[in-house]
Amino acid sequence: MAPIVIIGTGHAGVMLGREFRKRDPEAPLLYLTADDGAAYYKPNLSKALADGKHPDALIMQSPDKLAEMLDASVRSQCRVTKIDAAAHRIELADGEQIAYGQLVLALGADPIRLPFEGSGAGEVRSVNDLLDYRGFRDNLPAGGRVAIIGAGLIGSEFANDLAATDHVVHLIDVADWPLSRLVPQPLGKALGDALAEGGVSLHLGQSVSRIERNGEALTVETSTGDSIQVDIVLSAVGLAPRTTLASAAGLNCHRGIVVDDHLATSAADVYALGDCAEVNGYVLPYIMPTTHAARALAATLAGETTRLNWPAMPVAVKTPMCPTIVCPPQSASGSWSSIEGEGRDLTAIFTDDAGQPNGFALTGAATKRRGELTKLMPPLLQSG
């Protein structure tokens, strides 16, 4: 019997295997991964310094242990170059062909790279996996200076982690407050103020115009004339789902690989989940949505066709200087109709045009209201 082939050993692929094995201990599973196959939890990368963890300590399971735990074959350093969906076959970089019964694309996403001018532009780093993170840590001097481009979730978390461990941190964003796409101004300002108090230099309302190599240092010049000397420039401006492989195979792709509420792509027996997938128009590169998707798809692959349910899934931003929780609004139209609280302990509620609660954000001590507010939010996907 041709195996279930899962491309990717990130959270999506591994969680799928764990859930699948709870239902089907027998069916052969084959993992293909472009990296070394060690299992780690990506959100832990942006808090490892404060946790006192060397990059090696972030590995949850070695490739061997992962294979044993999932009773699966795991082939690492292995790149899939082609999917022949009609023939139920994939091709690897060396030309080897592998037949599959079902194929799961758990490919992840690529960091978006902005084009910069200047002699140092090629040295901008991003941290999207453990290998990137090792490179970052290997090149980070004790007490080193880091410019972070992008004050979204990842940028804010890295800023907190680095500043809390006595690094010099510059956080740059074109918007006027951190997390500008997720929270209204007063909450973003609360986070920004807390980061500033923790030692982060904020450069808001400005973009990066040039990055120059300047002897030992990199100089980042911004649109408002700031000139920042650092050792490392880290870009954290967002993720783009990996769609190239699927698109070349003729699978329907939009922002991500398009799947229905069974995680099925437009090709028979090919599924996608996690950061590479677009489910009913949603691209949610977060842990909880992926865990739910893995559970539903595991059931389907084990023979019990199951639709994906997505409840409201708040995301915790790992910024201990100002704990923050966001439950992004689902509706494009509407407003942050209520913002209340004292100091940095703020609650914001987003309501849609019909006046129904549709999203929320919490900072500081207000984060303890997570459970209470989550109950008020509509589900994103609900099967009948």
Next chain:
Amino acid sequence: MSLRRWQCQVCDYVYDEAEGWPDDGIEPGTRWEDVPDDWTCPDCGAGKADFEMIPID
């Protein structure tokens, strides 16, 4: 019997019996076997079976 700690093998979250997880109605002091079977990790959503006991040093 002393209270124990259980660690999620997916994300590293630790369930401490002494603290419980009041957000999900699990009171401090709730032993692991008394945590509902359908309870999931607050960080990553993994199931109860994906936790292992942390040996006491």
